[in-house]
Amino acid sequence: MTAARRRALLHGLTLAGLLFAVYLFAIEAPRVGTFGYDTWAYWSTSLPHPYTVPLGGLGSFPYSPPIALVFHLFGAVDWWVFVFGWFCLGVGTVIWLGGRWSLLLFAFPPVALELYHGNIHLLLAAAIALGFRYPASWSFVLLTKPTCGVGLLWFAVRREWRSLGIALAVTAVAVAASLAIAPALWGEWFTYLAADPSGTPGGPSVPVPLVVRVAVAAVVVIWGARTDRRWTVPVAATIALPVLWFAGLSVLLGAVPELRSRAGRSHRFATWSSLLTSRYPAADAPRPVA
Numbered sequence: 001m002t003a004a005r006r007r008a009l010l011h012g013l014t015l016a017g018l019l020f021a022v023y024l025f026a027i028e029a030p031r032v033g034t035f036g037y038d039t040w041a042y043w044s045t046s047l048p049h050p051y052t053v054p055l056g057g058l059g060s061f062p063y064s065p066p067i068a069l070v071f072h073l074f075g076a077v078d079w080w081v082f083v084f085g086w087f088c089l090g091v092g093t094v095i096w097l098g099g100r101w102s103l104l105l106f107a108f109p110p111v112a113l114e115l116y117h118g119n120i121h122l123l124l125a126a127a128i129a130l131g132f133r134y135p136a137s138w139s140f141v142l143l144t145k146p147t148c149g150v151g152l153l154w155f156a157v158r159r160e161w162r163s164l165g166i167a168l169a170v171t172a173v174a175v176a177a178s179l180a181i182a183p184a185l186w187g188e189w190f191t192y193l194a195a196d197p198s199g200t201p202g203g204p205s206v207p208v209p210l211v212v213r214v215a216v217a218a219v220v221v222i223w224g225a226r227t228d229r230r231w232t233v234p235v236a237a238t239i240a241l242p243v244l245w246f247a248g249l250s251v252l253l254g255a256v257p258e259l260r261s262r263a264g265r266s267h268r269f270a271t272w273s274s275l276l277t278s279r280y281p282a283a284d285a286p287r288p289v290a
Contacts, residue, residue, distance in 0.1 A: 014103065034116075043079055048182065051189055065182060067143050097254070110248070114250040131151070147242055154225045154232075
């Protein structure tokens, strides 16, 4: 495929993705009225019993007690303020991860769906990307979607024990603090997760059992750690999501900073990353020399 055709293909896919996002927010949101569906669960979380809504229902909160204690504080904020702030946080996260690739990331359909529903997948992507330099950010991953913590095998395989210790120690501190504040929440949380939900959560998801996906994710991150491929960590975390929704693919954005770094060192990556900004040549054939 010539450079011009590659450029046209990428531009066409980007335009199609952006049109999907416009349709989702401008047409579908007012008609269906489900904008911020997951965000509602975070805003409506209240103590002393945050684990009352069945899994998959509107307002169901499946995260650990330390996270519940944090989100409980936002109940004092008006709903429209919280949902708008949460949306802006998601947009800012995409821009931070993508840099000059941000337009391409916004055109990725799972990102549009993630911004629409307002889950934490983009924050997971940011925490994983930050985790290589600031391992403490892994505590957010472990306290929200623990199976994604398979990415910590990166530190274990590479024998980066200090980074692994920081991630686990910060998580342990958060757990200890929540036990001191509201010890009963942990029993409620384990009971909540172990109970059979009243119904199967709706929406398309990958039907592969979690134990199989976690095993595959472990193989991916171990291979990546041995071959120095950081991008395998967010890929593994995506595979190991408790429920792999279509919007959950936005966790893959955690690999973008690494790909951007490689783009500066690799001619192949640099060629593809420049397709959105370079101009179409008049022709693919070289110009005659005068």
